[in-house]
Amino acid sequence: TMLRTLIIGGDYNDVKELERLFQQTGRYVLLRATPDYPSGVDLERLLRAYAPEVVFLCTDRLKEALTVQSRIEKLVRGLPVVAFGWDARPEVLLELMKAGVRDFLPLPFNSQQLIQLATRLEEQISQNPFHVEATDLLFTFLPAKPGVGTTTIAVNLSICLAQQPGMRVLLLDFDLNTGMIAFMLQLGNMHSVIDALEMAERLDDELWSQLVSRIENLDVLPSGRGNIGRRIEPPQILNMLKYARRNYTVICADLSRNMEKYSIELMQESKKIFLVTTPEIAPLHLARERLLLLHNLDLADRVHLIVNRWTKRSVIGLNQIEELLELPVFAVFPNDYQEVHEAVSSGRPVSLDSELGKAFRQVAQKIAQAAGAKPSRPAEASQPKKRFLDTFSILPTKLMTKR
Known part of the structure; x- marks a missing residue:
């Protein structure tokens, strides 16, 4: 089973390289890549239509990326978001951690990174499944x-x-x-x-x-x-x-x-x-x-x-x-x-x-x-608390702060 994936933001060539590696690893299926950072209504429609299991979010435009991340967390609590970008400075990573992003994928990409990430995401989803609102009627x-x-x-x-x-x-x-x-x-x-x-x-x-x-x-x-x-x-x-x-x-x-x-x-x-x-x-x-x-x-x-x-x-x-x-x-x-x-x-x-x-x-x-009313989100299971840094990972590669 491949992970259903959306890509939001990113340079055309970077996204194409990511798409190529998705196909090479066989662990991800790309549902859609959008170069823009969608607004609230458009983002809700995007998530509802495609029901991704993971979102790859480019942080080259950090402020817009953080806004999208905040909206994703409100719309589909627990949906895994993987940040990617060229800028891996500590202050950028700190902002991402504060926003709830657990994984950062620095450029340039490589297939081993994505394989390791897929394994971790699959385990995360199986242990803490997220909820997508859907009718049972x-x-x-x-x-x-x-x-x-x-x-x-x-x-x-x-x-x-x-x-x-x-x-x-x-x-x-x-x-x-x-x-x-x-x-x-x-x-x-x-x-x-x-x-x-x-x-x-x-x-x-x-x-x-x-x-x-x-x-x-x-x-x-x-x-x-x-x-x-x-x-x-x-x-x-x-x-x-x-x-x-x-x-x-x-x-x-x-x-x-x-x-x-x-x-x-x-x-x-x-x-x-x-x-x-x-x-x-x-x-x-x-x-x-x-x-x-x-x-x-x-x-x-x-x-x-x-x-x-x-x-x-x-x-x-x-x-x-x-x-x-x-x-x-x-x-x-x-x-x-x-x-x-x-x-x-x-x-x-x-x-x-x-x-x-x-x-x-x-x-x-x-x-x-x-x-009755629309189906509501199920009560979240109690999870053991983790230290702040335990929830964040940078996949190993040579960190680059500019192209």
């Missing part, structure tokens, strides 16, 4: 059988969630066999969730903005076309979710009925699995089979039951459904074929003035309230 929508309205529910709940204060929501279409979300919302973007998966290891804000479509404050990644039987590897799912978790408050994923390997992977990453059924014998029978399978996968405790197309004339009552499935009903949506038909025909969400729209809004509020 991934919700998957699983149909008991085709045609029970799961995609309609996933789309409209996602849109209503995106209208909640402080919510940034992403909708993923992982029903690769039908890809109905793009059709329902009349999306023109030709990019798909498959494109995001193929580029999962190098996603950033610029690339992501080209992949997603936006509707009603909601970001959407449709499934695309011709993806039946498409092979998706677990690392692709995990890498894409890592990026999405850092950038969204809530992630919703619409799944197919087929329980593909990637669908199971997504459900294993989920906080809640919404199992959608209608009050009829066939879908309820299949819902029971789904629950048995999810129990065998040790996922039963995450399942929340949604009953769709409910009417007062439904032959099977809600109490009977709960008794049959041994699961409480989380939400009920009324049958409103006319409103759904008009919404799909117009490429819009269900009207919030309709009974169905009001139900979507109420359930979205229920989910948002249950989700």
Whole structure:
């Protein structure tokens, strides 16, 4: 495993030499090098988009470097920062130590320095892992059988969630066999969730903005076309979710009925699995089979039951459904074929003035309230105190104060 690395500041030739040594040692993967010292907002965006494990910070412009270091410590406490530069005078090193920098890499570089540094950084990260804020609010929508309205529910709940204060929501279409979300919302973007998966290891804000479509404050990644039987590897799912978790408050994923390997992977990453059924014998029978399978996968405790197309004339009552499935009903949506038909025909969400729209809004509020606030930083473990100089190291080389 290579260390995910950002470089901030530095002369072009110095950065190129550092990049060459990264490749030579095989211990670092360079995510991005920026010659500027980013401001607070830009730095936060940079750290969120790339989630580096170490930042190499040039100290040739010491004042700006110290400002960046201070901001990094506030944004991602404990993220290792390695200072590098030509000026290794004692007063410079003292300023860096006071700012919390633990390692200084004098120029010119050599590969042995970087190998030793990588070993120490890996040990440091394993002993004192740092925290990158990421949401755990991934919700998957699983149909008991085709045609029970799961995609309609996933789309409209996602849109209503995106209208909640402080919510940034992403909708993923992982029903690769039908890809109905793009059709329902009349999306023109030709990019798909498959494109995001193929580029999962190098996603950033610029690339992501080209992949997603936006509707009603909601970001959407449709499934695309011709993806039946498409092979998706677990690392692709995990890498894409890592990026999405850092950038969204809530992630919703619409799944197919087929329980593909990637669908199971997504459900294993989920906080809640919404199992959608209608009050009829066939879908309820299949819902029971789904629950048995999810129990065998040790996922039963995450399942929340949604009953769709409910009417007062439904032959099977809600109490009977709960008794049959041994699961409480989380939400009920009324049958409103006319409103759904008009919404799909117009490429819009269900009207919030309709009974169905009001139900979507109420359930979205229920989910948002249950989700609570943004994830907070975990309490820091108590660490033994070290002497001031014990926390700082200068990698051995000939020290130079000027070029």
